Amino acid sequence: MSAGPADPVVPPPAAEPITVEQLQEKVLGTVRPLPEHPLPLMDALGLALAEDVVSPIDLPRFDNSAMDGYAVVHRDVATATGEAPVHLPVVGEIGAGQARIRVLSEGTAVKIMTGAPVPAGADTVVPYEWTDRGEASVRITQAPEPAQHVRPRGDDVSSGDLLVERGTVLGPRHLGLLAAVGRDRVRCRQRPRVVVLSTGSELRDAGSELGHDSIYDGNSYLLAASARAAGAIAYRVGIVPDDPTTFTEALHDQLVRADVVVTSGGVSMGDFDVVKEALAPLDTMWFGPVAMQPGKPQGFGTVGEDAVPVFTLPGNPVSAYISFETFVVPALRRMMGLLPEVRPTVPARLTHAVTSPPGRRQLLRGSYDESHGAASVSPVGGAGSHLVGNLAVADSLIVVPEATTSLAAGETVQVVRLDVPF
Ligand code: AMP
Ligand code: MG
Secondary structure, eight states: OOOOTTSOOOOOOOOOOBOHHHHHHHHHTTOOOOOEEEEEGGGGTTSBBOSOEEOSSOBSSSOEESSSEEEEOHHHHTTOOSSSOEEEEEEEEEBTTBOOOOBOOTTOEEEEOTTSBOOBTOOEEEEGGGBOOOSSEEEEOSOOOTTTTEEOTTSSBOTTOEEEOTTOBOOHHHHHHHHHTTOOEEEEEOOOEEEEEEEOTTEEOTTSOOOTTOEEOOHHHHHHHHHHHTTOEEEEEEEEOSOHHHHHHHHHHHGGGOSEEEEESOOSSSTTOHHHHHHTTSTTEEEEEBSEESOOEEEEEEETTTTEEEEEEOSSHHHHHHHIIIIIHHHHHHHHTOSOSSOOOEEEEESSOEEOOTTSEEEEEEEEEOTTSSOEEEEOSOSOTTOHHHHHHOOEEEEEOTTOOEEOTTOEEEEEETTSOO
C-alpha cells in the first residue's frame, strides 16, 4: 500500500535500547591491545608489564656493611670485653663507593661505612658503638657474633630470580626494584592516545569571554582528565561548532594521532546533532539508545583507514562522564592490557530512599563511606545530568538495576567507586 497525500507523516520507529553490557561487549569486541614497546621506567608507571623480568644481578651485589664501624676477622675479636679489650691496627677506610681496600689481613681492622663492600678476608663488622672510634688503632670492647653486621651478597635477590611477573601493573615499588637491578626500560603496552573533541556552537573555552547564550566547555577537561586518570595520553582538542563539515574535517585531522577519539554532544534528537549527522551514514558506526540513565544516547564504531575507535558521548556533562567511565575506560584498559576491564562494584548500605525509571539502569551520584565499619552510600544531589556541582562532590555511582523502580533506605546496593584504582 502506498502512502497517499492524506496520510500523516509517521516517524521511523524508535530503536530498541541495548543494555549497558551489550554496548560494552561491542566495544571490547572492537578494540585491540596496543603494541608492546620497551619504555623508560618512569613512563611505565601504572602500565601492565609485558615481560617477565628476571634479575641480571645479585642484591646486595657484594657483602656489605650494615653499620658504620670496623671490618675485622671474627677470630681476632672473639674475646673482646670491656675488661679485656682487643686492640687492632686500622689500615684504612672504606666509604660507600670508595672501596680502595679490597683485602684485609688477619690481625688488622679497616674502617667501613654502611653499604660499603666488606673486603675479602674480613667476615664481621664491629659497630662504632663498641669501639673508641680510633683512627690509627682501634680499641674493641664487645665481641660481635661471627658475620654480624654484614649483609651477604644475594641475600635479598639472586641473579636469575623472577622479580616482576608479566601482567603486573607497575607501581612505585616495582619501579624501584627494576632500577635497583639496573633495568632502565621495560616492555609494556604503550598508552593509548585519546583525542577529545567537544561539539556545540554554544561552547566557549574556559578563560575566554561568554556571550549571552554561550557556556563554558567543561566536558573536554572532564573527559581528557578522565582519560589521563585511566592511564592514557589525552589530547584535548577543544571545541568544534555544530557544523557537520567542520566536525568531519576536525575529526579526520585528528585521526593520525589518535588510538581513540571521544566526542561529546550532538548525538540526541535535536535539530543540530552534528556528530550523528556526520557519522551515522558510516556503516562502521552504531548509534542508538542504551538502557541507562544518564547516558541514553550513545554512538560507537570506527572511523578512517586505520579503523580508529570513536566514542560519541552525550553532551550533558554528567552523562558524558558516566558514559566515559562505563564504556571508554574498559576500552582503554583493554588497549593497555589491564584487567579487569570493567570496574568491579562493591556492596554498600543505601542511606536514603531513591526512585528510578523502569527499564533503565540508573547510575546515581553517591558519596561512599566506610569510616564507621560497614560500607554505606548516600545519594548526592538529584538525577539531572546537568548537575556538575554535585558531580564534583560525588565519589561513586549507585547502581539501580533496570527492573528496580525504588529502593528504601537501608537496602544493599552495588556501588562503583570512581577514584579507587582497580
Ligand atoms: P547536546 O547533546 O549537544 O544537545 O548537549 C546536551 C547538553 O549538554 C546541552 O545543554 C549542551 O549545552 C550541554 N553540553 C554539550 N557539550 C558540553 C560541553 N562540552 N560542556 C558543557 N556542557 C555541554
Ligand atoms: Mg550540542
